[in-house]
Amino acid sequence: MVNTFCYSGTVKDSRKKQSKSTKTRTGEISLSARGVGYIADPENDADIEIQPESRNSAQHGDTVEIVLEGKIRGRTQGRVVKVTHRARNTFVGTVEKGSNGLILKADSRKMSDSISLSLPHNAKVGDKVAVKISQWKTSSGNPTGEITRAIGKSGTHNAEMEAIVFEGGFEIDFSKQVEEEANGIKARQSEIMKEEEKTRRDMRGVTTFTIDPADAKDFDDAISLKTLSNGDTEIGVHIADVSFYVREGTELDKEALKRSLSVYLVDRTIPMLPEVLSNDLCSLNPHTDKLAYSAIFKINSSGKVYDRWFGRTIIHSDKRFSYEDAQEVLNKKSGDYSTELTTLNALAKNMQRERHKNGAIDFGDDEVKFVLDEDGKPIDVVRRIRTDSHKLVEEFMLLANREVATYFYNLHQKNKTRENSLPLIYRVHDIPDAERVANLAVFVRALGFELPADTENLSAKDINALLERVQGDAREQLIKTAALRTMAKAIYTTKNTVGHFGLSFKYYAHFTSPIRRYPDLVVHRMLDLCQKKLKFDSGLWRKLEDIAIRASEQEKKAVDAERASIKYKQVEYMSDHIGEEFQGTITGVTEWGVYVAEDNSKSEGMIKVRDLPDDYYNLDQKNYALVGERTKRMFTLGDTVHMKVAGASLEQRTIDYVLVE
Numbered sequence: 001m002v003n004t005f006c007y008s009g010t011v012k013d014s015r016k017k018q019s020k021s022t023k024t025r026t027g028e029i030s031l032s033a034r035g036v037g038y039i040a041d042p043e044n045d046a047d048i049e050i051q052p053e054s055r056n057s058a059q060h061g062d063t064v065e066i067v068l069e070g071k072i073r074g075r076t077q078g079r080v081v082k083v084t085h086r087a088r089n090t091f092v093g094t095v096e097k098g099s100n101g102l103i104l105k106a107d108s109r110k111m112s113d114s115i116s117l118s119l120p121h122n123a124k125v126g127d128k129v130a131v132k133i134s135q136w137k138t139s140s141g142n143p144t145g146e147i148t149r150a151i152g153k154s155g156t157h158n159a160e161m162e163a164i165v166f167e168g169g170f171e172i173d174f175s176k177q178v179e180e181e182a183n184g185i186k187a188r189q190s191e192i193m194k195e196e197e198k199t200r201r202d203m204r205g206v207t208t209f210t211i212d213p214a215d216a217k218d219f220d221d222a223i224s225l226k227t228l229s230n231g232d233t234e235i236g237v238h239i240a241d242v243s244f245y246v247r248e249g250t251e252l253d254k255e256a257l258k259r260s261l262s263v264y265l266v267d268r269t270i271p272m273l274p275e276v277l278s279n280d281l282c283s284l285n286p287h288t289d290k291l292a293y294s295a296i297f298k299i300n301s302s303g304k305v306y307d308r309w310f311g312r313t314i315i316h317s318d319k320r321f322s323y324e325d326a327q328e329v330l331n332k333k334s335g336d337y338s339t340e341l342t343t344l345n346a347l348a349k350n351m352q353r354e355r356h357k358n359g360a361i362d363f364g365d366d367e368v369k370f371v372l373d374e375d376g377k378p379i380d381v382v383r384r385i386r387t388d389s390h391k392l393v394e395e396f397m398l399l400a401n402r403e404v405a406t407y408f409y410n411l412h413q414k415n416k417t418r419e420n421s422l423p424l425i426y427r428v429h430d431i432p433d434a435e436r437v438a439n440l441a442v443f444v445r446a447l448g449f450e451l452p453a454d455t456e457n458l459s460a461k462d463i464n465a466l467l468e469r470v471q472g473d474a475r476e477q478l479i480k481t482a483a484l485r486t487m488a489k490a491i492y493t494t495k496n497t498v499g500h501f502g503l504s505f506k507y508y509a510h511f512t513s514p515i516r517r518y519p520d521l522v523v524h525r526m527l528d529l530c531q532k533k534l535k536f537d538s539g540l541w542r543k544l545e546d547i548a549i550r551a552s553e554q555e556k557k558a559v560d561a562e563r564a565s566i567k568y569k570q571v572e573y574m575s576d577h578i579g580e581e582f583q584g585t586i587t588g589v590t591e592w593g594v595y596v597a598e599d600n601s602k603s604e605g606m607i608k609v610r611d612l613p614d615d616y617y618n619l620d621q622k623n624y625a626l627v628g629e630r631t632k633r634m635f636t637l638g639d640t641v642h643m644k645v646a647g648a649s650l651e652q653r654t655i656d657y658v659l660v661e
Contacts, residue, residue, distance in 0.1 A: 023068040025078065028087075031060040031110045039066060039078060048078040052112070056080040057136065057143075060110035061087030089133040091115060091145070092167040094154040094651075095123045104131050104145065107167055109653075115145040128152050128159040130166050155650065157376025160568055161265055168561035170263050174274050178255045182274040185245055186281060193314075196244075196291055201313045203236060203294065207340055209319040210284055211326045211393050217269075219284040220515040222292070222317050223396055225340045232300050233343060237400040238292040238315050240282040242514035243524040245291075246273070257547065260554035262516035265565035266370055271516070278515050286320040293524050295400040295511070303350035308403055310527055326389035345388055348395035355398075359460035359504035363467070363484050368602050370569045378573040381601040397512045398503065401427070404527060405509035409496060412530055423541045424526050425519045425548045426496040427508050430488040432458055440486040446623050447475055447638055460504050475638035478585060489556075492519050492548035494541060519551050567653055570603035574655050575648035581660055586639045589626060591619040594635050596643060596657055605655025607635075607643060613659060 025048060027039040037050035037058060050058075050066065056079070058064045063085035066078035093106040095117070102123060104115040115131055123129055128151040136143035149166065152159025165172055174182075185192075208224040224236035246252045256272050263270040271278045284290050292315045298307035319336055321329075329335035330345055356362065364386060371380035405426060412422040437458045441451040444466065451458075451466055463483055470476045487502060492510075500508040511527075514520040522544065529536060537543075588595035593608040609617050612635070615628035624637035635641070643657040 024065060024081075025068065026063065026065045026084070029055075029058050029060065029062055029064050029080070031112075033109050035112050037078075037080075039064070041076065044076065046075060049075045050078045050080060054079040055112075056083070057113065058083050059087065059112070060108075063087075086133075086136065090130060090148070090166075090169075091133070092128070092130045092151070092163045095125055095127045095129060097125050098142075103142065104129065107163060114142050116142045118144050118146050121147045123147055123150070126154050128154045128163050157267075157372075160650075161267060161376070161565060164265065164561050164564045164568070165263065165270055167564070168263070168557045170259065170270055170557070170561065172270055174255060175251070177251050179274055179276075181251050182276045182281075186276050189281060193289060193291075196312075197289075197314050199312075200291070201294070201311055203238070203292075203313045204289060204316040206234075206236065206315075207337065208236070208238065208315055208317050209321055209337060209340075210286070210317055211321040211323060211389055214322040214324060216322075218271075218278045218282070218515050219317075219320070220282070220513050221393070221397060222284045222315060223344065223393070224315070225344060227343075228298065232298055233347065235297050235299055235344070235347070235396065235399075236313075236315075237295045237297075237396050237512070238284065238313060239294065239400075239512050239520075239524075240284055240515050241291040241293045241312060241524070242273070242277070242282050242521050243293065243528065244312070245277060245281055246521065248525065252277070256518055256521065257550070260518045260551045261558055263558045264562055266562075266569050267372055267376055267565075272518065273515060282515055284315065284317050286317045289314055289316050293514075293527070295403060297399065297403070299347060303347050303354060305399070305403065308407065310404065310407065311531065312528075321389075323387065323389045323393075326392070327387045330388055341389075341392075344396070345392050348388075348392040351395045351399065352391060355504065356464065359464065361460050361463050361467070361502045361504075363480050368566075368600075370566075370573065370601075372569075378569045381573065383600075401511050402503075402505050402508055404511045404523065405496075405505075405507035408509070408527065408530060409507045413496070422526060422530055422536060423494045423544045424496075424509055425492050425494060425522050425544055425551075427490060427500060427510050427519075428493050428496060428498055429490040429500040429502050429508075430498050431501050432486050432488055434458075436486045440482060443482055443624065443637075444470075444479055447479065449479065460501055474640065475585075478587065478638045481587075491552040492555075493552075494545045494548060517551070519548065522547060564653075568650070570601055571648050571650055571653055571655055573601055574598070574603050574605070574645050575650065577645050578647065579644065581642065581644045584641055584643055584657070586635060586637055586641060589619065589624050589635070589637050594626060596641060603655055605645075605648075605657045607641070607657045607659055611646075611658050613661060 025039060029037045029039050031037050035052040037055050038047040041048045058080045062083050064080045065082040065084060066080050069077045069079050071077060091104065091106040091108065091111055093104045095102050096105050098114060102117045104117060117123060118134060129147045130149040130151065131145035132148045133143050133145045151162050162172065203224060206224045206226050208222050210219045210222045212219055220240040222238040224238060226234040228234055246256060259272045262272045292313045294311060294313040296309045297305045299305055326341060329338050329341050367384040369382045369384055370378040371382060373379050408424045434456050444451050449469055466483065467480060470479045496507060499506040509523050510517055510520045511523050512520065514524055582598045584596040584598045586594050587597045587604060593606045595604055595606055597604040609626060615631045615633060617626040617628050620627050626635045642660045644660050646658045647656040
């Protein structure tokens with residue numbers, strides 16, 4: 001993980017000391033890609049701006065003390081006089097030659113200073129390494145750091161992917177102690193299964209299967225189906241019983257909490273648990289008896305749940321489907337477990353319609369997957385298509401997550417005080433910020449659509465109405481993306497005050513993926529504690545909230561890491577297509593050019609304003625367009641353009657396009 005660190009933090013300043021009447025502020029600085037800093041101003045809506053030369057070595061995320069220094073173009077300016085807390089002390093980057101020895105040029109574009117490498121070290125120019133800062137005193141010189149990890153040669157696939165992992169603060173390998181603990185459980189598995197089958201609900205005689213990506217190695221959910229005597233259906237959602245194997249306070253548990261989740265890059269998974277657990281003991285592999293924590297529902301033909309049961313089971317998966325295999329059976333209406341899949345699909349469609357009627361938002365997806373050769377080089381791009389088999393699994397996982405949260409809330413938190421109720425980690429999605437909604441309304445209006453809502457009282461149904469209006473339009477995906485970015489970020493918390501806006505659920509928790517998410521593991525433990533009516537520690541609320549906060553923070557880092565790996569492969573892919581022509585969509589408009597995403601690979605690059613033809617172009621902010629002074633030609637958000645790849649920089653993670661007339 002990325003360690004926060006705090007030296008004395010004082011930054012020497014050559015200017016005269018400020019008088020006591022000088023206005024000061026303290027806050028966390030955020031840096032733009034151009035090195036300009038911003039700090040929230042509690043007295044004004046607009047942030048305080050700090051120019052690069054006034055940052056005094058402050059980096060992104062640092063806590064700083066500043067003095068105010070007038071205005072530039074109406075924006076209040078500030079100058080850093082002290083860094084009181086450094087946000088991080090480890091950086092990943094490439095070794096380069098400096099004026100006084102070797103330096104590290106950090107991969108992060110928000111780390112503007114080079115880091116001098118202290119001796120001794122065996123690093124060579126071009127090596128990718130991780131460095132820990134040992135000295136960072138003034139703005140007059142670079143910080144100094146020690147190499148803590150040699151990663152590989154810069155530009156090679158494995159080194160770049162591992163660099164993204166370490167830059168995000170994640171560890172790849174497990175300690176010897178953690179591995180030994182996992183292997184010890186494996187050695188006792190036969191004995192464990194004999195003991196557990198005596199006390200668990202036996203579901204081995206019920207038709208059960210998993211549906212997962214074709215390249216999946218761990219299977220943390222399975223679905224069972226049984227037709228009842230009255231014609232209704234019993235559906236079992238069976239989840240890997242990780243909480244049975246990973247006991248609280250063990251080294252396995254401490255490591256899982258530290259990681260909080262599995263990290264997914266374009267070519268690999270950095271698991272939360274050692275493979276002996278994630279891919280073997282816990283995984284619901286086919287044709288093997290497995291321990292599960294199950295949610296079992298009785299459902300009528302319209303998809304209504306009228307009975308539910310939660311508890312520990314033993315299951316036996318009859319079939320491992322890939323999404324493609326399951327979809328083929330649904331399409332042909334024949335094949336293995338055709339009747340069961342068809343029944344599940346019909347129920348899932350009913351549940352989906354009901355959720356949509358209640359306001360659940362479905363943004364769909366527009367993801368791409370890179371096909372890599374044996375050296376990790378991207379050679380093709382495949383669009384991920386969301387089929388009925390994907391939606392089927394999604395609906396039953398949503399059902400289990402919702403029902404567990406609702407059951408727990410009604411039993412242990414409704415009409416109870418904090419002191420005499422059990423906490424749970426909920427998955428909460430707040431209503432969108434009013435200012436963001438207002439910006440979305442302006443944005444879609446510029447494209448010829450209206451957001452049918454009062455920005456202060458936006459509902460999920462209003463977002464759905466907008467998405468229905470743009471369906472089939474060439475700018476549909478652009479508007480979907482803008483609407484998605486308007487949404488609040490879903491978080492983990494013990495405070496279920498707003499429910500889940502996007503799903504239109506009053507109560508929602510993550511129950512279905514404990515192999516790869518620590519909050520799900522905690523939900524299993526709390527459900528077990530709740531059913532056994534055991535005594536609980538009064539500090540449990542605070543403990544779970546701390547876990548929730550950490551999981552939310554780790555999730556953000558994992559998303560950033562995944563995006564960074566995709567971006568790297570997009571740039572690498574386009575670097576092999578210099579001079580070739582593509583079609584793309586304008587996704588951003590600025591005074592210095594337009595951003596364009598190539599339609600197939602979604603590789604985003606820029607057409608610089610200086611490369612636009614035969615005119616001088618000005619930014620029309622109101623209409624999200626660049627407009628030619630003489631020709632009045634417009635390049636507008638959502639426009640389709642024909643462009644050529646002019647350049648691609650893996651170092652800068654940028655692509656340059658030029659317009660093809």
